[in-house]
Amino acid sequence: MNVSHDKDTALDQALDLFWTKGYASTSLKDLERATGMHPGSLYAAFGSKAKLYCLSLERYAKRLSVLRAELQAQAASPLDGLADFIAIAHPLSDADAPLPVCYLVKATLETSQGNQAIDDKLSELLSQNDATFASIFQQAITAGDLPPQSDATRLARQLSADLAGLCFYALREEDANVIKEMVTDLAKRVRCQR
Amino acid sequence: MNVSHDKDTALDQALDLFWTKGYASTSLKDLERATGMHPGSLYAAFGSKAKLYCLSLERYAKRLSVLRAELQAQAASPLDGLADFIAIAHPLSDADAPLPVCYLVKATLETSQGNQAIDDKLSELLSQNDATFASIFQQAITAGDLPPQSDATRLARQLSADLAGLCFYALREEDANVIKEMVTDLAKRVRCQR
DNA sequence: ATGACACTTGAGCGATCACTCAAGTTGCCC
DNA sequence: GGGCAACTTGAGTGATCGCTCAAGTGTCAT
Numbered sequence: 001m002n003v004s005h006d007k008d009t010a011l012d013q014a015l016d017l018f019w020t021k022g023y024a025s026t027s028l029k030d031l032e033r034a035t036g037m038h039p040g041s042l043y044a045a046f047g048s049k050a051k052l053y054c055l056s057l058e059r060y061a062k063r064l065s066v067l068r069a070e071l072q073a074q075a076a077s078p079l080d081g082l083a084d085f086i087a088i089a090h091p092l093s094d095a096d097a098p099l100p101v102c103y104l105v106k107a108t109l110e111t112s113q114g115n116q117a118i119d120d121k122l123s124e125l126l127s128q129n130d131a132t133f134a135s136i137f138q139q140a141i142t143a144g145d146l147p148p149q150s151d152a153t154r155l156a157r158q159l160s161a162d163l164a165g166l167c168f169y170a171l172r173e174e175d176a177n178v179i180k181e182m183v184t185d186l187a188k189r190v191r192c193q194r
Numbered sequence: 195m196n197v198s199h200d201k202d203t204a205l206d207q208a209l210d211l212f213w214t215k216g217y218a219s220t221s222l223k224d225l226e227r228a229t230g231m232h233p234g235s236l237y238a239a240f241g242s243k244a245k246l247y248c249l250s251l252e253r254y255a256k257r258l259s260v261l262r263a264e265l266q267a268q269a270a271s272p273l274d275g276l277a278d279f280i281a282i283a284h285p286l287s288d289a290d291a292p293l294p295v296c297y298l299v300k301a302t303l304e305t306s307q308g309n310q311a312i313d314d315k316l317s318e319l320l321s322q323n324d325a326t327f328a329s330i331f332q333q334a335i336t337a338g339d340l341p342p343q344s345d346a347t348r349l350a351r352q353l354s355a356d357l358a359g360l361c362f363y364a365l366r367e368e369d370a371n372v373i374k375e376m377v378t379d380l381a382k383r384v385r386c387q388r
Numbered sequence: 389a390t391g392a393c394a395c396t397t398g399a400g401c402g403a404t405c406a407c408t409c410a411a412g413t414t415g416c417c418c
Numbered sequence: 419g420g421g422c423a424a425c426t427t428g429a430g431t432g433a434t435c436g437c438t439c440a441a442g443t444g445t446c447a448t
Binding site: 195196198221222223233234236237242243 | 435438
C-alpha cells in the first residue's frame, strides 16, 4: 500500500521540526516520522537534508513576508504596519509558532560555520528582510512620519537586532506576560518614533 | 610515550570548539584533536560530552563575570562599569573571542529542546547574569545615577535582550565598523540614562 | 629493583548518521 | 488489459557517532 505525499505539506512538517530541534539535531529518522515519507521519497523530492533545510528557510521567509505585506496593506501608515507585524504576526506573538523565536534568528545562531549553501541562503534571506524593513522606514520618512534626516538602513538594522534580542529572551523566560510586555514596548517604540 | 594533560587547558580548548561549532556539531573526534586527549582520558577527566559542555559553559560564565567585576571595581560609577564591560570586554568587542557572539546566547538558541542537564545549567547561568545586571542597575539607582522609580530588573532584562540582539547582528554583518558603532551606541545608552 | 597506583592509550563496541537503489506499486493512456 | 512512466518502499551502504575498557606506561614510596 503506497502513500502519495504532498510536497508542500511535507515541507511544512520538516520546517516545524527543524525550527524546534535545529538542523544538526534533526535526523532523517525524525524527518521520516514527521512527514510520513520514506528516505527514498524524501530524497527524490528534496535532494538532501541540507537542500530540504534551505527550502524550509525559504518557505518560512516567504510566509513571514507575505504576512507582513498583508498587514502593511491594511495599516494606516507604514510604521503602523510594522508595529502590527511585531505585535501580531511575528513568531514572538504567534501562538501557533512552535517556538517564540524567529526561525531565521535561531538558524543564524546555530548554523554559522558549516554548510556553505545554508549560510549563503540564510544571509540572502536576512538581507532581504532587512531591505524590506528599510524600505518601510523609508516610506515613513517620505510620508513625514519620521524626521527627514533619519537613516532608514540604520533603523532597519536596529529593529532586526531588537527583534533577535527579544527572540533570545523569549526562549528562556517562562512568564509569557514579560515577553508580551517587551513585544508591546518594541511595537510602541516603532510606531511612535524611536 | 604517554602525554600528561592539564584539565583547565583542555577545557579551554573544548570551550573554543563548542563556541564556534555548537554542541551538536562538535564530535568527540573534534574534541580529541583540539585537546590532544584520547577518548579514555577525556571521559576519565570530564565524564561525558554533555558534562564537558556544561563545564565549558560554567567556565565561560565565570570568566565573563570576573572580567565584569574587575571593570566594575575600576569604574567611576556602576553604569560606567557596565558600559565599559559592553564596550571592551564583551565578546562583541573582544578580538580574541572565536566569534563576536556571547557563548551563552549562542548556546541558548542552539540547545533549547534537548539534554535537560544542559538546559538547566544554561538557565542557571543566564539567571545569574541577569541578577548581576540588575544589582548593578540597583546600585545606580541608589547612587542617584538613575531615576528612583526605575525598575532594575526590567533594565537588566532589556540589556540582556539588547546584547543578544547585537550578537545576532554581529554574526551576519561582515562590516566590523557597523557592529562597533552599534556596540558603542548601546554602551552610551547604558551610561547616559536610558 | 619492586610493587602499587594513577593516568594514558587506542582498538573497538553497538547505535545511529545521511543516503542509495533495486524492487514493488500506482495511475494513466491507448 | 497491457505497457509505461512516476512514485513509493525499506533493506542496506559505509561512515561516523558517543563511549568503554583491557592493556600499556609513568611515578611514586619503599
